[in-house]
Amino acid sequence: MTSPTSVIEINQLVRRYGRTDAVNGLDLQGEPGRCYGFFGRNGAGKTTTIKCLLNLLRPTGGEVSVFGMNPARNEVAVKSRLAYVPDYVAFYPWMTVRDTLDYFASFRARWNRDTERALIDQFRLAPAQKTSHLSKGQRTQVALVAAVCAEPDLLVLDEPTSGLDPIVRREFIQTVIGAYQDADPGQRTVFVSTHLISEFEGLIDEFTIIENGRNVLTLSADVARERYRKIHARFAVEPDRLEFGGARVLRQRGREIELVVNGNADDVMNRLRAGALESVTTESLSLEEIFVATLQPGGAVA
């Protein structure tokens, strides 16, 4: 399984807090230049996994490697090539924005001054402002500037846009696409955990859904949207009895039925046509709807 080109490789990761298994046998892989979504409910084990990647936590079991290296044994080598924007960003309150960026830059082999200038402008940040006076959105922007200017091969984002206003969220994503990704697209890898799945929809090449510390679904976004479809059908007369192996009926009332299929749209369509079908429409599920469908009580759509 181990591919020498993997940026992220997680094999059977286990991390316990006391008797609680936060992560319990997680597998995950990420190739360079791609963007990975990491979706899970609160407490599913996302942040714990990310902290293991960053060597902020030691795994209880299993293996984690970043750029083919163990992040605990090669901490500097790994960290010099990645940047991390957490959900809650804390800076030294007495430093200004300028001080803070210089401070970050002092740890970095590379620092792109042009990108820094462009982003400070674009975000309308005041370099002389104390970080203690920044809003949550501005703190996230400073953290993003610090992450992008270091030109890392891997950008790790943990719930980066939660609690931000829509304009800041939009700018954030555009910066990841533009300033970060564009410079060296073949190498620039993004790993983002988020609840705001719809906003990142266009960015995600592949995603993993985790629940109870295990991966329940890993798929490329295009394949997922092709497989998961919602079918809405109306019959001329109310059908007696409908059997749909493998499809989940979302609702059925009188002559109308709405169901979700996973890769078996043709089969379900054939079953529907056995009745007096009046009209039928299908659409793909968005990644967010796939997330919900996968984790709803009753389990994944077979």
Next chain:
Amino acid sequence: MTSSGPTVILSYDRWVTDVRFQLNFKSGKPVYLQLVDQVKSAAASGAVQPGDPLPSIRPLAEELRVNRNTVAKAYAELENQRVIETIAGKGCFVRASSSPFRKDVRLKLVAETMDDAVVQAHHLQVGKAEFVRLAEERFDAFEDKRARAVHE
């Protein structure tokens, strides 16, 4: 709520008025192919002419909020299909349409696309006569649109 993605009108000559990239994550069609098809239909309808530049990858990706790789993949596919060409240091441009394929190959390619439409018609209970009438109507509409675009 309809679920289409962002619509973007770009400030590039003809792209301003005539090409609106519109992504729909619910269409089931891969996002890069949606871009491919939109450029192809703009080129086919005459909305963009040979020699017109395509937007560069970064601003288009930023505007649409899609992965840069998605746009790059669409452009690579368009180049592969000889719809556009890349001129080093200048960007991508619409090519004059000249299919490199022999006639029988071209017919086969069109037939494959039509097969999809036939299947769809079958699912939606549209009969042969109606289908043929619709095909003529669509073809006429296309030629009308193209003639208007060329004369402008």
